[in-house]
Amino acid sequence: MIRNFALAALVAAGLGATAASAETIKLGNVAELSGSGATVGKAWTDAITMGVEEINAAGGVLGNQLELSSYDSQTDAQTSRALVQKAIDDGAFLILGTVYSGSTIVNMLVTQQQGIPQIVGSEAPAITQKGNPFIFRSSFGAHKSMPKIADYLKNGLGVSKVAVSWVNNEFGKGGHDAFVKEVTDRGIEVVADVSSEVAQADFAADVAKLKGSGAEAIFVYLHEEESARILRELNKQGVDVPIVGETTLLNQKVVELAGEAANGIMGHVGLTVDAPNPEIQEFGKRFSEKYGYKADHNAMKGYVAIYAAKTAIERAGELDRQKVADTLHSMTVKVSEVPNILLDVSWDETGEVSRESFLVEIQDGKSVVKDTLPAN
Amino acid sequence: MALWRNLALVAGLVVLVLAPFTQATYGTYVLCSWLIFAIAAMGLNLTLGYAGQISLAQASFMGIGAYTTALMTMAGIHWIFSVFAGMGLCFVVGLVLGYPALRVQHHFLAFITLAFATLAFLVMRNEDWLTGGVYGLVGIPRPDFGPISTMSQRSYYYFTLVVFLFAFAGFRWIVRSPWGRAFKALRENPIRANSLGVDTRLITLLAFAIGAAYGGLSGSLMAPLVQYIDPMSFTLIISLKILLMVVVGGSGYLFGPLLGAGLVIMLPEFLRFAESYYLMIYAGLVVILMVYCPTGLIGLIDKTAAAFKAKRVARGDLGQGAQL
Amino acid sequence: MSEFMQVLISGLATGSIYALAAIGFTLLWQASQTINFAQGEFVMLQAFFVLIGMHVLGLALLPAIALALVVSVVLLGMVFKRVIIQPMLPHGVLPIVMATIGLAILMREMVKEFYSAEAQPFPSMFSESTFNVLGATVSYQDVGNLIVSAIAIVALQLFLGRTRTGRCMQATAQNPAVAEILGVNIQRMVLYTFMINAALATIASVLISPIYLAKFSIGEPIGLVAFLAAIVGGFNQVRGALAGGLLIGVIDNMSAAYLSSEYRIAGPMILLIVIILLRPQGLLGTSEGRTV
Known part of the structure; x- marks a missing residue:
C-alpha cells in the first residue's frame, strides 16, 4: 500500500513537472464543489470559469493566457487548507476562494505564509481583521x-x-x-x-x-x-x-x-443581478445563457474576483506576487475602465472592499431594488 | 515467516522515511495527516477490534487532545507536557464515560459516546472564552526540541513519524502482552473469557480509555500540523470517518487501521479522475466490501492468501493419492 | 402561556413524524438486530421518488406518493434486505452499521448528483392555513400529520397483534429459534419487517418534506433524531418508539425555547444519557434476555 502510494506520488510529481509552462498564468480556485456548500461553490466556480474564458478570448493578461485549476474543498476546512497547499505546489500564481468563511479562516494561513495573493468570497469580518497582507474580498464583510x-x-x-x-x-x-x-x-x-x-x-x-x-x-x-x-x-x-x-x-x-x-x-x-446597472444585467444574461440557471450573488462574487485578479496583475505590470498584492491594496476600479468589474469598487489596506449596494424588497415573488446605498 | 515479517516491517519503515522526498509540501502534509489519523484509528481499533465496543466519539477525543495542546502551547508550555495532559484527560474522560455504559448492555457505549460527541462539539463551539468558539484557535506553534525545529513541513513529518512509531510500538506491546491476550480472549469469546477469570468489564473499560488516550495523542499532533483548530474538525462525522478507517482496513488486525486510514485519506487522490462521483464510488466500495468481506481489507488479503494455501494442500493430497 | 403552548404543540407535531422513522428503527432491530444508519436517508430518498413521479412522469401528488410507496417497498425493503443485509447477518452488528453508513453516503450523493444539490419545495397534502388553540397557532398540516402518524401506528399495532402474520413476526422478533421450530418462515417475516419499514419511511417523508423541504442532506438530522427516539423509548417496543419520538420532539423544542438555543441539541442528548443510566432498556422497553 505504502509503496503503491509512493509510486503514485512519483507519477503525480512527474505529471506536475511537465504541465508547467511559461506561457500561462496559473490560477488555483479552491471552492465548495461538494458537501453542504456545493451550490455556493458551483456558482462561484462557474462565474470564474466564464470570466477566465472571456479574458483568454480577449488576449489574456499581459499577453499570457490564464490557466484555471479548480479544487474541491468538500466544504471542509481542513481539506481546503490541504488543497490550497496543493494549488500552490501546482504553481498557482494566485488563489481564488474559498467562499465559506470557516474554510477561508483556515486556508488563508497558508497563502499568508507563502506570500500568495488570495481573493475570497467569504463575509466573516475576522478575515480582513487579522492583518493578513495577502487576503482580499470580492464582497462585503459583515x-x-x-x-x-x-x-x-x-x-x-x-x-x-x-x-x-x-x-x-x-x-x-x-x-x-x-x-x-x-x-x-x-x-x-x-x-x-x-x-x-x-x-x-x-x-x-x-x-x-x-x-x-x-x-x-x-x-x-x-x-x-x-x-x-x-x-x-x-x-x-x-x-x-x-x-x-x-x-x-x-x-x-x-x-x-x-x-x-x-x-x-x-x-x-451587496450584489444582485436584478440591479438596474447595464453591466450587471449583461453579465446576468451571459451567465444564464451559458449555464442555464440564474446567477446569484455568489456567482457575482466569483466574477468580480477573477476580474479583480486580472486588473491587479495588469496594473502591477509584471508577474510578481508581492507587487500584485500591493497593487490590490488601495486599488480602485471603475466600471468605465473595466466593465466586467460590474460596479465601481475599491479595496482598502486590509483587503476589504467598498462599493455601492442595494436596498431590496420582495414583491410578488420578485426582488425589486428600492434604493441604491452609497459606498461606505 | 517471522523473518519475512520483520523484513517487511523494515521495508515499510524505509518507505516511510523516504516518502517525503518524493513529495511536494502538499504530499508531505497528506502523509502527516495519514499518520495522525492512523494513530486515532489505532486507538479505536483497541476499543472496537479487541474489546468489541463501538465508540462514536473518537474525533471528540482528538478534539480534547487538540484543544489541550493548543491552549497549553499557546500559553508557552512545551508540547511534550501538553501531550501527557491531553492523553491523561482523554483517559479519565474515557473511564468516566465507559464505566456507566459498560455497566449495562452491549451497545450502550455507542449510544453514550454518540451523546458525548454532540455535547463535546457544543462545548467547543459555545464556550468562546476557552475554545475561541466557532472561530477556533489560530496560530498554534509547532514544537522545538532543543536546536531542532519542526516548523518546516518535512521536519514536522519526521516528528510525526517518530511519535507514530512510539504509538505503534506501544500498541503492539499492549496487544501482545499477557494483558493484551486478555483482550484477545475477550474478543474471541466474552463468555469464555469471563469464566476463565478475566475481568471482562475492567478490561473493556481499559481498552476504551486507552483507545481514547490514543485519540488525544492524535489530536495533539493535529493541532500543530494545521496550526488552527475549530469545532467542525471534531464532529460526529469525523468520528464516523475514523470508524470507517478501522472497519475498512480490518478491525482487530494490527495493520488494519493503518491501511484503512491510508485509504480514507488518500483515496480522493486516486479517484480524482472520477470528480464528483468520487464519494459515490467510495461509498459503493464500502458497501460491497462489507457485504462480501465484513472483516475488512486485511481480512480480504488473509482470505485470498488462505485460498491459495488451501489449493496447494489440495494438490499435495492429490500427488500422494497418485503415489498410492 | 401562548408561547409554551406553541412550543409544545409544534414539538408534538414534529415528534409524531420522528416516531414513524424511529418505529422503523426498532422494527429492524427486533427482527434482525440491524441498526440502520441509513434510516434518515430512507426518509430523504422517498421525497425524491415523489418529486420524480410528479415532475418527470407528470403524475399528480397522490399517484406519485403511491408510486414512491411501491418503489420504496421493493427497493428499500426487499432489495435492501436480500442484497445488502442478508449476507452480513451472520457477522454481527458492526459490518451492517458500516455498510448502512456507506449506503447513506451513496444515497445522498446520488440524489445530489442526479437530481439536485439544492433544496426543493415539496407539496403538502394538507392545507397550510391555521387556527388558534389557547393562543398557539396550529396549521391543518400539523393536525393532519398527527392524525396520519397516529393511524399508521395504530394500524401497525393492530397488524402485529391481531393478524397471524403479525404474530409470527413478533414471535420471530422475540425468539427466532423457537419461532422456526414452530414452523414460522423466519426469513419471510424479516422480509416483511423491512418492507414495513420502507413504507413507514415513505409516510414520514411525505409528512415531513413540506416543512423541512426535500434536500439530499436532510436525512442525517432525521436519522439521528429517529435513533435517539428509538433508544429513549426502548429499542424493542413499537409504543416505546412512539413515546420516544414525541418526547424528543417536545424536549428539542423546549430546550431551544427555554434552555439555550446554542445548547439546543444538548437537551435530547442529556435525556439520552439519563435514560441509559437510570433505565437502560428505555422508557417503555423491556430488558432483553440476550447479552451477546
Missing part, C-alpha cells in the same frame, strides 16, 4: 453591510426594539456580532437573540421566541434553506412585524422555496 442595515432599521423603519435570528457558525456569528454592535450603537435594543444550527429543519421554537419578544422588527441572518424554513414558520405563526435581512435572505432561491411567505421581506444586498 461589518461593512451591517451599518447600512442598522441605519435602515433606525431611520427607514423607526425601530427601537429588534430580534435577531442567526446561524451559529463563522458566517452567522460574525454577522450577528457586527449587527448587534451596530444597532446597539444606534440605541436600538436587541430583545431576542436566537441562534440556530446549520441545516436546522424545525424553526417553530425559534419563531415562538422571536414572536413573544415584542420586537418591532426581526433580523434574519441564516443560510438559504434555513432562511426559507424560518420565513414559512414566521408566516405560519402570523408574525406581522417587518422582516429584514442581508444578501442571503433576499436570494432568489430563498424566495422560490419560501413561496408566499417571502413577500414583503426587505433588506440590504
